Amino acid sequence: MLEKGLVFMSDTRTNAGFDNISKFRKMTTWDTPGDRVLTLMSAGNLATTQAVVSILDERSKSPEDRAPSLLAVPSMFQAARMVAETLREVIDGHANVGQRASSTFHATLILGGQIAGGPPRLFLIYPEGNFIEASEDTPFFQVGETKYGRPILVRAYDPEMGFEEAMKLLLVSFDSTLKANLTVAAPFDFHFYETDSLEIRHKGRIEAEDPYYNDLSQGWGDALKATLDSLPDYTME
Template identity: 55%
Template sequence: MTYCVGMRLNQGLVFMSDTRTNAGIDNVSVHKKLFRWDVPRERVLTVMTAGNLATTQSVINLIDEQARSGDGSKSILNAPSMFRVAGLIGKVLRETIHEMGSEGSEGSSAFRATIVAGGQIRGEPPRMFMIYPEGNFVESGPDTPYFQLGDAKYGKPILTRAYRPDLSFEHAIKLLIVSFDSTIKSNLSVGLPLDVSVYEAETLVPGPTRRFTESDPYYQTIAKGWSQAIQLAFDSLPDYSFGDS
């Protein structure tokens, strides 16, 4: 499994992904699921992947090769809009799944994968897309300001409650760590380290990245602090009284 979140803020975009992959439950590895490309002052693209690792690694290699090749028509570094970037990635994703030999539709095969792609191209605002195994995609907007990949449920309640578009990057990273920590504590197939990538709107240069390991002092502060803070929050609510009934 996997857990990734891409988040739109007024300040820009933040991406966080775990790095655990597993084949069955007894074959666990660490693999990067967060990738960036940029053309300085012109575009910054961030891609996160979930699903079959052979598929996602193949897709990342193919779109990287296409970006480096002379053929601009297939390059995510040359596409005129984020919409076209999502279309190019979706096409590679669908074809890759199809080549790996699907039964029925691409989306139902064992080789399926899902991708979040976000960034900014000069002339457009920052945009973010969720790309499905069928190659189609939907865009994030003010009403759906974040996309989750993988095991989204454990970490969703805190996102629902604490997300605001005016969060700073520092606040947003704290929020994401709480969301990831809730997931990691519940699902063995989601695990540290966590990769983070930030893109500040209108800069058109890549923002800071960071890998949080198990021993990272900030990660430990939040993971432990959240358990205590949530206990205090819980204790601050009035207990039920059977007299109410």
């Protein structure tokens, strides 16, 4: 959550074991230009998150059935409730019919966006169907493999940063994870939403071979080493 707007980034790797990795988009955007833009990102069981997106998507596509649609809810809070409720229903549905260990169907979602008349808002939605909202004190959320990329976010996040700088920070954070963990991989999808624009302006994908990303990754690695070198060494007694 920045002063300028909301920034989202997700990787595209899913896995069901080391020999079963695939590439799937984990970011979905719904919009009605001039009225609302909503972005959903997911981590966890792919069948669950795809079902949630499909249900929400079908609802938003049939105009006559728009009453319970993300394109019709009056506020971001109601949107979060709808997504959370859908998530809980999908998980419960799987858990009741098949395997009892519902934990394997778990998923966690991040929903952010703006609906005309309200400010941009950002939510973290738990598999149990409850959710929390980002605030000044906790201005960003991560889901999935969060730990490797967190230290740089904690240290360098600044609500006043622009989108160009935010892109750099997010790519560096993802790159730190990538270097240490096989479950996260490029390409990276991004959506940078400008407050009060109520339309999609900056949305796209950074490919693994993207020259900016590769220069950044290399440059960051070199700069980190140089930075560490620049700090005073310990003095052994």
